[in-house]
Amino acid sequence: MNAVPENRPEPCDVLVIGGGPAGSTAAALLAQRGVDVVLVEKDAHPRFHIGESLLPRNFRIFERLGVQAAVADMGVPKPGAEFVSDETGTAVAFPFVNSLIDGAAPAFQVRRAEFDAMLFAAARDKGARAFETTRVTSVAEGGDGRLAIQATDANGPRAFAPRFVLDASGRDTLMSTRLGLKDSNKDNNTAAVFGHFRGVERREGEREGYISVHLVQDGWFWMIPLRDGITSVGFVGNPAAFRQRGASLAEFFARRLRDSPSVSARMRDAVRLGEITGTGNYSYRAKRGWGDRWMMIGDAFAFVDPVFSSGVLMAMSMGEAGADVAEGWLADPRRGAALARRAERTTRRRIARISWLIYRINQPVLRELFMSPSNRLGMRDGIVSLLAGHFGREWRLLLPVLGFKTVYYGLSAIRRVFPRPAM
Numbered sequence: 001m002n003a004v005p006e007n008r009p010e011p012c013d014v015l016v017i018g019g020g021p022a023g024s025t026a027a028a029l030l031a032q033r034g035v036d037v038v039l040v041e042k043d044a045h046p047r048f049h050i051g052e053s054l055l056p057r058n059f060r061i062f063e064r065l066g067v068q069a070a071v072a073d074m075g076v077p078k079p080g081a082e083f084v085s086d087e088t089g090t091a092v093a094f095p096f097v098n099s100l101i102d103g104a105a106p107a108f109q110v111r112r113a114e115f116d117a118m119l120f121a122a123a124r125d126k127g128a129r130a131f132e133t134t135r136v137t138s139v140a141e142g143g144d145g146r147l148a149i150q151a152t153d154a155n156g157p158r159a160f161a162p163r164f165v166l167d168a169s170g171r172d173t174l175m176s177t178r179l180g181l182k183d184s185n186k187d188n189n190t191a192a193v194f195g196h197f198r199g200v201e202r203r204e205g206e207r208e209g210y211i212s213v214h215l216v217q218d219g220w221f222w223m224i225p226l227r228d229g230i231t232s233v234g235f236v237g238n239p240a241a242f243r244q245r246g247a248s249l250a251e252f253f254a255r256r257l258r259d260s261p262s263v264s265a266r267m268r269d270a271v272r273l274g275e276i277t278g279t280g281n282y283s284y285r286a287k288r289g290w291g292d293r294w295m296m297i298g299d300a301f302a303f304v305d306p307v308f309s310s311g312v313l314m315a316m317s318m319g320e321a322g323a324d325v326a327e328g329w330l331a332d333p334r335r336g337a338a339l340a341r342r343a344e345r346t347t348r349r350r351i352a353r354i355s356w357l358i359y360r361i362n363q364p365v366l367r368e369l370f371m372s373p374s375n376r377l378g379m380r381d382g383i384v385s386l387l388a389g390h391f392g393r394e395w396r397l398l399l400p401v402l403g404f405k406t407v408y409y410g411l412s413a414i415r416r417v418f419p420r421p422a423m
Contacts (some may be wrong), residue, residue: 019132022297050277146293167295
């Protein structure tokens, strides 16, 4: 980082760059503890974002922030997830109540524009100095043990002088890009197209509110029921799926909808609301996540394929850890560094745990196991626990997850020798 001239810098203890779930969580927790924290967001809330399906494990963080009632009020209750196979025409439910850990914890589907705006407002209400339409343009060394932050807002240049920075800039990956730390995952080179629709066929009965994951050729669809009869529908595909993309995203998306029997059946009466949006190069992570007086949190550090709805939980969990690191660093940089090392190790372990499933979601053997789940050794309920957001080292999951992986590798070896006949 090179020194830049200061422009009447505003001092603060911690500057949080980015007002999504990671940044707003960190800012709210720091403000609750009496830390002088500034939160800046480049856009104005509400703004559209994907990642609308939350997990039961999110709820403990909502309780810490005091926003659980607000989330319940804006969300559609989500009792579980279902996987639907185009190949076999079957659908299998994974109810969260079967989780081996906190099976009764609630989960919700939310419109992210509303959800993110609520979290940002909560940080402000707790005492964070929160600014929208404020884009950070540079991070550099400052004086008196502070960093020098240059930004712009509607009135022109602005400067801050924080003692610590939390980079929650999302897929902009501010620090990672500037320091050359971004490492794209070429093993999961996927892209997505998505939009909101009205009139999509909803599940009923016990599966009302479920997220539906439709396993299709070269990828998968999500169907997320939201309030007011709106459904979020998206397709995530590998490079083969996008080779014949065509003239527009909307045409490509419509073709993929038609090509899936299970999805097209539910979209017969659907009416599109707004534009179809796309994003690519889904998975990446930083080679390192922190340095002298700064730390990356949320998507600024890493992003993985959203098939198991882990994004918001990962972001908010990193926001919690980032708040602890920032507070520790302010008191003693050596303690802050130790906390940062520990937080990064924990985050990488959690990402690896869920990524093992994510990177195999298009493999026939994993799909076969998901569509015919066995609960020997608690394997099915162990997978439900992962789907509920339990990515840590909980001892109750060790044997079920190990058993599932063993079966996967064994069945993969068998399928190489005795391929399953085509349907």
